[in-house]
Amino acid sequence: MNITVVGTGYVGLVTGACFADWGHHVLCVDNDQRKVDMLKRLEMPIYEIGLEELVSRNVAEGRLRFTNSIKEGTEFAEVIFIAVGTPPGYRGAANLSYVEQVGREVAENMTSYRLLVEKSTVPVNTGEQLKRTVSKYLRADIPFDVASNPEFLKEGTAIEDAYDPDRIVVGVESERAAKLMREIYEPIIKKTGCAFLQMNIASAELTKHASNSFLAMKISFINAVSRICEMAGANVEEVAKGMGLDKRIGPKFLQAGVGYGGSCFPKDVDAFVQIADHLGYNFELLKEVQRINKTQREYVMQKIQHELWVIQDKVIAVIGLAFKPGTDDVRESPSLYFVPQLIEAGAKLRLWDPVAEQRFAELFPKEKYCRTPLETAEGADLLLILTDWPEVKEIDLAALKQTMRCPVVVDGRNQFDPKVMREAGFTYISIGRA
Numbered sequence: 327m328n329i330t331v332v333g334t335g336y337v338g339l340v341t342g343a344c345f346a347d348w349g350h351h352v353l354c355v356d357n358d359q360r361k362v363d364m365l366k367r368l369e370m371p372i373y374e375i376g377l378e379e380l381v382s383r384n385v386a387e388g389r390l391r392f393t394n395s396i397k398e399g400t401e402f403a404e405v406i407f408i409a410v411g412t413p414p415g416y417r418g419a420a421n422l423s424y425v426e427q428v429g430r431e432v433a434e435n436m437t438s439y440r441l442l443v444e445k446s447t448v449p450v451n452t453g454e455q456l457k458r459t460v461s462k463y464l465r466a467d468i469p470f471d472v473a474s475n476p477e478f479l480k481e482g483t484a485i486e487d488a489y490d491p492d493r494i495v496v497g498v499e500s501e502r503a504a505k506l507m508r509e510i511y512e513p514i515i516k517k518t519g520c521a522f523l524q525m526n527i528a529s530a531e532l533t534k535h536a537s538n539s540f541l542a543m544k545i546s547f548i549n550a551v552s553r554i555c556e557m558a559g560a561n562v563e564e565v566a567k568g569m570g571l572d573k574r575i576g577p578k579f580l581q582a583g584v585g586y587g588g589s590c591f592p593k594d595v596d597a598f599v600q601i602a603d604h605l606g607y608n609f610e611l612l613k614e615v616q617r618i619n620k621t622q623r624e625y626v627m628q629k630i631q632h633e634l635w636v637i638q639d640k641v642i643a644v645i646g647l648a649f650k651p652g653t654d655d656v657r658e659s660p661s662l663y664f665v666p667q668l669i670e671a672g673a674k675l676r677l678w679d680p681v682a683e684q685r686f687a688e689l690f691p692k693e694k695y696c697r698t699p700l701e702t703a704e705g706a707d708l709l710l711i712l713t714d715w716p717e718v719k720e721i722d723l724a725a726l727k728q729t730m731r732c733p734v735v736v737d738g739r740n741q742f743d744p745k746v747m748r749e750a751g752f753t754y755i756s757i758g759r760a
Contacts, residue, residue: 327351327509330399330406332428334361334392336372336484336589336655337445337477338409343377344488346384348513354392355399365392373654373681376485396428400435405506407475409445414593419600420449429456433463436470441503444474444527447534447594449601453497453527471503474527476534481588482652489514493521497530535601538594539612544579545586546618552582552758553625562758563740582758584712584738585622587649587658592619623663629755630668630736634708638672641731643706645699646713646739647679647686654681656689660712660738665690678702680715700725707732714739723750 327350331342334356346352356362361371368385370378384390393399399406408428415421425446432442442460444452453472460470474497479487491514496507504524508515515522525533552562562582570577586592595612602609634640649659656662659682668675669690678696679686687695696702699721703709709730711718718741727733727750735747737756747754 327405327506328353328403329510330355330403331409331445332356332396332399332406333409333411333424333446334358334365334371335409335411336374336481336653337479338407339365339370339372339381340374340377340479340484340488341407341409341445341477343380343384343390344485345510346390347380350389350510352384352390353399353402354390355394355396356392357394357396359394362392362394374484375482375652380485396431397435400432400440401437404439405441405443405510406432407443407445409477412446412448412593414596420447420593420597422448422452422455425452425456426459429459430463433460433470434465436464436468437466439469439471439502441471441473441506443507444472444531445477447476447538447590447597448474448531449535449597450528450531452531471498471500472527473498473503473507474530475507476530478534478537481655482650490518491520493523495523495525495530495533497525497527499527535594535598538590539598539615541579542586542591542595542619543612543615545581545583545591546615546622548580548582549585549622549757550618555758556760559760560758561760565758582740583622584626584660584664584757585619587660587662589655589657592658623660626736626738626757627664627667630708630710633734633736633753633755637668640673640707641676641705642668642673643676643678643699643702643704643709643730644668645678645702645709645711645718646715647677648682648713651713651715654685656682656685661686662689664710664712665693669693676702676704676706679713680717700729704729706730708734708736711735711737711739711741714741723747723752727751 329345329350330353331338332355334354342352342354364371368382408425410424412420453474457472476495494511498504548566555562566580569575570580599609599612647656647661676694676696678699683695699717703726733751734753740756744754744759
């Protein structure tokens with residue numbers, strides 16, 4: 327099948343490359359000519375494990391191409407996936423201007439039936455608005471459908487998730503649209519036997535926001551429990567293990583730390599709260615999830631302040647700038663809270679991240695960026711761990727202690743055993759562990 331994917335970000339590029347690898351012919355469209363030129367040179371505009379190889383292989387085999395033309399994309403394929411950004415807008419509501427623009431331009435270039443599929447995370451009833459937009463800008467009485475197909479790809483394991491999905495959710499309103507969506511995903515359904523859930527568009531749209539908000543709630547819950555553990559002399563990791571072995575709860579997203587970040591959870595929780603408010607429901611539970619996430623970072627900042635007393639002129643090594651390992655995405659990363667706070671307090675920062683340095687340096691070009699965690703810690707009065715990259719646990723503790731001016735570690739990801747760190751001569755401050 328011919329498929330057009332509009333948007334070559336973390337969702338669109340991975341989705342398009344995977345569709346191509348499943349045997350479809352895919353045209354990826356982006357209005358950023360710089361990104362299109364990079365992709366034609368097989369240079370990736372984002373970091374995702376395995377993506378460069380996947381894109382290169384499918385370009386070489388003739389199943390994947392790139393363009394900046396919506397007109398070309400509309401003419402090429404019967405099914406058009408919309409995977410553009412939906413950044414936070416006014417009061418946390420999703421900014422749908424890019425989605426609207428794609429719908430308008432596709433409508434203006436349609437000459438026969440097209441299925442427009444929402445792949446971006448959008449508020450409930452966006453499908454209705456998209457239908458209105460397409461109807462308004464059509465140049466003739468041409469049939470079309472709108473569908474919702476929310477993505478459940480985790481940055482850092484997105485390709486793996488695409489090839490082994492928990493479920494595929496599609497919201498459709500016609501048999502024609504349902505048949506097309508099933509045909510697209512049939513290769514992976516046959517291979518994995520995963521559930522193919524067909525529902526109406528509003529239910530599909532809500533499934534995405536409800537899923538991400540629930541996961542964010544688990545993170546905020548365990549972070550709240552971590553505070554109680556510290557007060558009571560308990561260990562949050564042992565508590566979380568005891569909880570997670572209950573099959574009704576599960577162990578995932580029960581790791582205490584500096585709070586959730588990234589392009590999805592903060593934006594989607596904000597948007598879900600706004601959706602509920604708009605519909606007349608005060609979602610107080612999610613508002614508390616938001617508050618806990620915010621105060622968790624403030625709480626860790628208080629730990630730093632308490633240990634250093636005076637932050638001004640102290641050398642602080644920050645390990646990890648991406649919001650999670652396996653990606654170069656720094657959107658809503660904890661580092662975007664701590665780095666400005668520490669700069670404002672007068673600290674001298676040394677920063678490290680194996681893949682997110684370039685993106686972070688665009689925001690903070692004057693800071694010192696280092697090649698390794700050990701180099702970052704040189705002469706530091708405190709080392710702050712914000713991302714649990716594998717390289718962190720591989721640090722030689724004896725060498726780390728020797729290179730730091732003061733052997734103080736604030737571990738926002740609980741990467742080390744407190745007993746081992748104490749025996750190695752560190753002042754070790756972690757989350758939820760006495």
